[in-house]
Amino acid sequence: MDGISTLEMRILDKNAEYLGISDRILMENAGKAVADATLSRYPTANNITVVAGLGNNGGDGIVAARYLLNSGRNVIIILLGRVSDVSEEPAATNVRLCNNLLRCKIVEARDEYSLLMNQDLILRWPHVIIDAVLGIGVKGRLRQPHATAIDLMNMSPAPKIAVDVPSGLDSDSGKVWDKAVKAAVTVTMHKAKRGLLLDDAKSFVGELIVADIGIPKDAELLVGAGDMLVLNYGRDANSKKGDNGKIMVIGGSKYYTGAVMFTALSALTMGADLVNVYTPRDVAHDIRSNNPSIIAIPMEGDSLDNSHVESLTNEMEKFHVIAIGPGLGLSAETQTAVLRLLENAMRLGKKVVIDADAIKAVGNAGRLDLLKGAVVTPHAGEFKSLFGIEVPTDPLERGEVAKRIVAEKAPGTIVLLKGNTDIITDGSRLRLNKTGNPGMSIGGTGDVLTGVTAYLAFKVGDLMEAASLAAFITGLAGDLAVIDKGFHITPLDVVERLPKVLSMFYDIRRIAVNSLHPQVHGFLDAAGSL
Incomplete structure (x- = not known):
């Protein structure tokens, strides 16, 4: 039993x-x-x-x-x-x-x-x-x-x-x-x-x-409201900078500047203390101009290449989670660099979220071994490029097929297969997520999901549960956005509604007020500010 x-x-x-x-x-x-x-x-x-x-x-x-x-x-x-x-x-x-x-x-x-x-x-x-x-x-x-x-x-x-x-x-x-x-x-x-x-x-x-x-x-x-119980919203009163999540994002290239920013911004909005983006110099300049809260570290050249691997690997030691892929591009040297970085992250025992062009690099090289222990966030096309299987459209059938394929070809991998119904499986467990809507088919919402997943990979011990929660929270933020604006949303609309999603399940104000020093609490209470 x-x-x-x-x-x-x-x-x-x-x-x-x-x-x-x-x-x-x-x-x-x-x-x-x-x-x-x-x-x-x-x-x-x-x-x-x-x-x-x-x-x-x-x-x-x-x-x-x-x-x-x-x-x-x-x-x-x-x-x-x-x-x-x-x-x-x-x-x-x-x-x-x-x-x-x-x-x-x-x-x-x-x-x-x-x-x-x-x-x-x-x-x-x-x-x-x-x-x-x-x-x-x-x-x-x-x-x-x-x-x-x-x-x-x-x-x-x-x-x-x-x-x-x-x-x-x-x-x-x-x-x-x-x-x-x-x-x-x-x-x-x-x-x-x-x-x-x-x-x-x-x-x-x-x-x-x-x-x-x-x-x-x-x-x-089905992932639902109950799953939010695994997420501890509060913070230790004695926590210092970095204790609540340090996320490294590797992405961006000459022609793709927005994706990596959406990933970083969503991780930061979810509650990460530090989000560092490692990206080509021009992309770093764009990010700094748009949002100074994101630490953008410039890399020489127009895209990731092998010359960056050693320095990026050294930087990995500082972070809890590595997110790699958004906007990287698919040059041959970029793909080789991705494989080397994934090998090094695995050697260092880091939690890794693999998305977008990094998925394609792994699929093109047939290196499914690099997925072990990582969270991978493909859409149906990327899933096919990884595993050579076209998944059915029926959610239950799709889930069972994905579960079987992951068990056979990439055991130990957590796959978040994006779609009208998201599929999350590690080859033995299976979850389905029903939040999200057709308005989220715009470019960039997948990058938001990557950032949310990266933060939750730090926050939640079980990566399968972290991926499931990420799909649920991001989809619900998209649902709130489309209710407000119809099918005229941008990825930033989704990011902006992430705190509202969390407030639906936690008394955020009460938790924040209780975190104040008693002297300040008493002063603000007397002033009518509480």
């Missing part, structure tokens, strides 16, 4: 919501699954106590109580806090529903003392106890009254049915940091959490039931 991490499960929950399946539906299905398991495993149990926390794990338990009441069982809910304390949705809605029912009884246990006053409802009265106290992601010492509730449940002779995970058990490591419920049955949602499958957890998990709560397979396949 394959397991899933806590983060992966949270991503799926959010992606299901992104696809239109509300968390209320998922909670209803989860609660019903717990009730069904209770009735199936303990058909003669008449008295059932649900011990519920204030979050959505408790909400699952309260839904289960409603179904068990409908089956004719006697059910009491012990809520670890006040009804008014339940603010998280959809748990709050289900508490209100319970209060509307004549037979739905909620006993408030605001602290360990009020819980102990009602301990017989756990120790003596029930034939079965449903543990809905704490869900996934619990670590460290438990607070009250949760700790006492777990002690009482473990003291009770009644069998325990845990909702998703036994309360107190680490759903990733299977460890118990303080104490945990020893369940006879654990009903886990969608997929088994990894910690439940480990030997250390078996005595707490008991029988493991995996419940289908209606999360569609598309929530795993």
